[in-house]
Amino acid sequence: MGKAWLQCEDEPIHLCGQIQGFGYLVVFDYALQCIAISDNFGDWLNLSAGDLLGSPLNDFWTISKLDPATLSTFFSKFEEDPLYRQVSEIKINERDFHWSIYQLEHKIYFEFEQINTRKSSNTKLYSHARHLDAAGDELWFALCSSISTVINFDRVMLYKFMDDGSGQVIAEKTAPDMTSLLGYKYPESDIPKQARELYTHFIARHTVDVDAPTYSLLSKETDPLDLSKSSIRALSPTHLQYLRHAQVRASASFSVLMDGQLWGLITCQHRNPKMVDLAQRHLCVFLAQYAVNRHLAHQREIDLQYNKKIKSLELELKEKLLVNRKILEVLADSAPSLCNMVSAQGLAIQHPDGVYLYGESPILQHFREIQFAINQRSQKELLAYHNFTLADQAYEETFPGVAKVVILREPKFSLYWFRKEIEIEETWAGNPKKTPVDKPRGKVQYPSPRTSFEAWKRKVKGHATPWKKRELLFMRRMRYIVQDAVMKRVSEIQELNERLVEVNNTLDTYSYTLSHDLKNPLSSIKLAAQVIQQRDNLPQEFLKKVSTNILEAVDLMTNMMQRVFEFSKAKTFDFEYDTIHPEPFIYKIIAESKERYYCPDLDVQIGQLHPIVGEKTLLYQLFLNVLANAVKYSSKTEYPQVCINSHFTKDDVIYRITDNGIGIPADEVENIFEIFKRMSNSSGFEGSGIGLSIVKRIADRLHAEIKIESELGQGSTFIIKFKNHLVKESTLLSQNMSF
Template sequence: MNFVECHEEPIHIPGYIQSFGYLIGIDAESHSITFFSKNIEDIFTIESPEQLFDRKLTDFPGVFKSVTESDIYTSLSDFTKRDNETYFDKIFIEGKEYHLSAFRSKGNIFLEFEKVSVNPNKRITNKYDNFYIIDDEQEIWDQLLSTLSRIVNYDRMMVYKFMMDGSGKVVAEKTNDNLESYLGLHYPESDIPIQARELYMKKRKRIFSNVHAETVPVLSKKLGEIDLTYVASRGMSPIHGQYIKNSGASSSFSISIIIDDHLWGLVTCQNSEPKHIDLEDRVQAGIFTALASNAYSSFKSKNELNYRLELNERALRLKAEFLKHNSLFNSLIDNKDEIKNILEADGLAIVAEEKIVTEGNAPDENTIQAIVQWAHENTDDQIYLSRSFLKDHGKELGLDEKAAGVIIYFMERSKNNVLIWFRKEFDEHINWAGNPEKKVDVVFRDGEEKKVVSPRTSFQLFTEDIKGNSRRWDSRNIVALQSVRDLILETSHKNYNTIKRLNDELKKVNEELDSFSYTISHDLGTPLTVMKLNAQMLLKTLTDTSEKSRNKINSIIEEIDSMAEMMNDVLQLSRAKHSEIQLEDLEAQRTIEKISENAKITFDSPQTEVIIKDCPRVLADKTMLHQVFLNIINNAIKYSSQQENPKVVIEGTEEEDQVIYKISDNGIGIPEENKHKMFKIFNRMDNAKKFKGNGVGLSIVHRIMKRIGGEVSYKSDKDGTTFILTFKKPYL
């Protein structure tokens, strides 16, 4: 059994027309008759319709004289130069006046006739002048219906707007007093399926005078269906006819509302009794609708222009704020509120430099990380947008109402730099004109049993509650996003040029500093040695000198040693940056044991308990590994040496492709206010002033760990400090 969807119904080739029309089709080249509606014998005196096939109208001068002498027919080649362009004339047939329409389509010229009918209620109006002075969307459509009521005057007249998902909504209405209002009601996409919307773009005025009347078949000897797309009296599909009957109407008339070459909506009119609208009135109704459409387009364009001007002002202010910073991340952080608001979002997450900063009503960090991971795995585009993110991925990602709608913008995918705008869940209640759920019936068609979608039988109010969606992201939000994106790209480019220039300058400075490091270690080393020897010799010769003088000379010798140590540390720091490294599989236990014993002697702390647990092998450079453990273990023993029971614990563990060493002490700890400068050269903690040192050791460790592909971090509180060294695991 075949299933026939609404959008599969071939409504452009029904094979019949409505009874108010009469149709003759002639070949565009030979002008011979190829098809006609069976009812033409009702207005033309023809003995046998069959005799018309393959003959010309001029072969029957007595029958078609009024047609062949009309301006359209005598200039047929001029009037039918372009396909699907319709021309109108009036002729008399048997003493009665008829409209004659002519157009060419797919190799045939269509001649269509319908009686001229007078509308006694029609009044000339100047209301069309008013469309362009109206500055309100709703008033434009209300004015249109008021104007059309003087021409059409159906029981119910509505402006029906197509939504983004293909469904429709009644946005304006004019009805008789005794009818229930449909204003604000929604209609499912299946009511006006895809192929029907395509036809509304081509044939922009459509009337069904009497849905109960018998249809008139179109006769043809040629194989294939005749495309009646542009025929005004084209018959309606059975499904559409039943739909109109179910709504309680007997006649309908619709006019396409075209905005920016897209089908924005329809003026759709329904009448409880059969009612025909004269061709002239239909054309005039189309003109008024086009005027209202243009006025609406102008109104929207003016509003859009004002919005763009306002957006440009905001973007310029934002740019000025961005340029105050040398870091894009800092620019984003300092302006996060405006970045959120410019997209009319409820929350914002900035993911950059391995940090997450939020603003407004945003999810927690774990949820944001899950969303970013999902976006990496499921999207390839730079921008992803959804208003149903909670409904579609809520269970999968553990989302709450804060993340019902998202816009995800990858500033730099490779570096995981992302902006995410959030909109909270919106309690959406859609009022449908009847239950939108499709009903399927079984029918026999062409000798075959088929399932077809059956039109709704009720248009009573049906309310649907929709969960998991946010408010829609509209075109303005997209424009604002593009503005933010352009600003970020511009700022990134500026920062790139600034950083490149600073890097070039820094490279020169570093070269000079390296040269200086070698110079001071070499050129100043000898004078310091001489000064120390002389001071020591002087100390030995002054046997009878006062204790005060001897202390001063000892102080000089200590300062010389400190200066020599500082020079050596600066040289080590330089070497840590530039020396050649050779990564290899190294055993660490002996190195740690030796450094620990020496440190206890160096800092005169034999009572320090050093506990060395597992020491797995690491991938490192031998010399640099020694420097790392030397500085960290020395610090641990030094800064815990004055405790009552000094204790240092050293332990290594293996985790996947990493080896992690933790060196813990129960020393003085690191004050919270000093943590930001831990690895900066020559910076010492406020509580370390009474210990000997120069603030270079941790800078050496930080630089070495980066060079060998590892990391250094720490945890500290009042009970002590733990340094964490992460190495690469040796290759198996």
């Protein structure tokens, strides 16, 4: 049966139950009864530490001769902030100590640790702050230098956590006789998960001497006491052995937090035992946070400058897209800038019209395979890889750096940026691979702390420089700009389509109008021609009359065609209002309609026909359609009749045209003016259903009102109300015409 392997991340380092010898710890419950005390506490009070277990706080206070006002201050602050930690200085047996009071898991911790009397006096905040302010790009080196000045350790290095969990030394300050570890990488297992979690919440730790004895906690609790907030907690045996293998006796570490996340670790090592007291640690924590703030401010300045470049490029793109409707052409022209902004060597534009490749990018077939593989992995709008590989890499040149942003899914429109492979040589502090070893008696296997920290190198292939957050932000912003341009083009195309439909409708209406309204004059010409052809020796006077009728019909047709053509070719039609006497053409329309619809017995009653303010050809077409309909739909009745009369009101001239024809069904009256709308009872009568739609449009152009009163089988009355004054007297009007 295999042995259990105790992983480093399984070691409960915050429950070690041991403290270092430079301090004392006593723990009370909320009833103020002592529930735990460090075994060395009796050295201070000259009695057995176990005798204090269960003692009330007051007894402890009397024995220790501590100032009760300190505790009162703590409780008053604790009510406002449960995370409050109070620190003060006291003397114990003529030695100076820092006294910390804090609470954790419904317990109150009293922690005492010695003050380092041998610490350097160079702890002035101002000088350190000035040093960090002036560091510029060497900020992290300056931080290591400042902390080295404060604690005077042989090695101070800044270890940054990488995306893969490992860490790398990015800055250091070492003693002259020590080997530099700058650039060295450390495996994730060197600082296991639970240690990183602890370092996120308690940001300063130190060990005075890895070989010094530690002291147990005497406790009335059955469960191990949580020491995650303790400054004097002893390190785990595994970590202590790790430090011994590194040939150091003292260590300190300070967490570097950015946005609440563990970004890095300032690791300090000394070859001899060395004390770093609470004041020194607090100063180091302050310097670390000050450097973080300087770093973030510097990054914000870089981001600000980068955003200015983005905005400049955005403005340039928008201007180009405004002038040039060919989006692919604009992007291709801007490809160098699009690559420079994200430090890419190549660009591919997947466009509905095809693929455009720029710079050092894959050949088309290679790109197609990359595109397919990425689409198989994810459908996110923005994707970025720095170690992308194909399952079957058949191409000599590889592009492990690939970033994709989707502009539109349909039609397919995306941008791809490429970075070529860079060969990386990693230097590790010893071989990162660990081997399990047996503890005594072979009960548990555990990964041995590495015994060697000598440089161990390896070459890494298939990687490109990782994409930065601001570069991905740029890609996302490009998506919005191009997407907006595409949508505008789509909107323009849609508008053009609508206008095309409108033009087609206009052409249709133009042809329908001509074919409909030219029938009457054509009938007159045909009738005249038939008379001349069929009868010989016609009197000269009759021929003159017939030829006059033909010429008038031709003039009318020419005028009508010209007007309709003008309506159809423009949205505006200019005409002058005039006073028109409709009587002559009304009589003519009636006569032609009687002949056209074979209605010689039509009874026509014409009353007073008042002049109308309007345009002659439009009025002719209006009356032509209304009167022709009246004659047509009454022509099959036994006694066909059409009545026409008009009267004045204060503002209007009202014409009423009544017939005794077939009438209009009540439920169809409202829609009778729609184009191609024919009455359900109109079978047996010629027509296309556009005559009344023409009437309605002409009435609208003339600012006239038209309505119908009708009764099925009894006939219809058209009531047309014309303004009896000029809309704009003696001026040229532009009316919206959408024939």
